[in-house]
Amino acid sequence: MTTTTPARTTARMAALVSEIRKVVDRGLAPDLTAYLVGERLAPHLGEPELLTPEQCEGHPDRYRQHILHTEPDGSFSVVALVWLPGQETSIHDHVSWCVAGVHEGAESEVRYRLAPAAGPGGAARLVPTEEVVNGQGDVCGFAPPGDIHKVRNSCRTTAISLHVYGADVGRLGSSVRRVYPEPTG
Template identity: 40%
Template sequence: MHADSRQRFSIVSLVWGRDPATPVHDHLVWALIGVPRGAEIAQRYRVAAGGEVVEAGARKRLVAGAVDAVSPRVGDIHRAGNAAGNAFGDRTSISIHVYGGSIGAPGRSVYPGSAGRKQFVSGCPNDVLPNIWNVSKESPIS
C-alpha cells in the first residue's frame, strides 16, 4: 500500500482467502497488525535455549477492529492466517500491517521447524512492476 521514501515506515494489506497462513517468521522492526474485516489467528513463537522454535503463549483470534503488536522487544516471531474453523475460515479476511521501517530492508527469517532458520528479503515480485519493498543490499533468497 505504501513504502515511505525515507524508510521510516511501510504499510501492507493482506487479503486472506480460505486456509492460508504465513510460515513462522520474524520482522526485525515493530509492527501493528489491524483487522478491518474478518478475523485472523496469530500465534507467537520464541527461540528456546536449544535453538528450536516453540510456541510462546496462547493463540490470539483477532476479529474486525482488533489490533496486535509485534516487535523485537515484545516478541517478534509469529505466524498468522485465516485457517478454516479457527479464524474466519470460509470467508475472506483483510489485515493491514504497519511496520516501523521498510519491511523490504532487513534480512528477515522464516523458521521451518527443526531446520533452524532461513533468511529472506520481503517482496511482492511480479512481471510488470519493480519490487519496491526490497531496498536491502541483499539479494532476495528463494
C-alpha cells in the same frame, strides 16, 4: 505471497498515513512506536472507505500483499494483506517493529519463543507460547526480539488486515527477517 502496488490512495488512507507519520517522526523506542501507531490504526479498521476495491483483492494460491504506502525516507510502510480461507504465513519474525489490525474477517495467530538449547552444541528450539484469534477491529503490535509468529485466515470468508512496519517494504519486498521450520515433537 504476491505483492501489488496501490492503484490510488483513498482520503481515509491518506489521513491514517499522516497520523502514523506524526508518531514515527517522534523517534521513540520501537515498542512504544508500535503501541502508538496501533492506537492510530484502530479507529480506521472496518471503515469501507479505507481501501479501494482493488486493494481488497486476494489471490487463489496464497495471501496477497498490497503496498498502500511507503514513506519516502523508508521509516515506515503500510500494507494490506488479503487472505482467502485457509491461507497462512510461514513461522517468521520481522526486520522492524510492526502493528497489525484486522480490517475484515478474523485471523489466528500462533506466537512462539526461542528456547535455549537442551545441551552443549544443541540448537535453540521454537516453542509455541500463545494462540490468539483477532477479529475485526483488533490490533496488536510488537518489536523484535519476541516477534516470532505464524498467521492464518481463520474464518470462512476473506480476511483483510492492515500492517504498518517500521521499514521500507517497497524496497525490501517484505517485512520478514527470518523464516523458521515448523517445530517437531
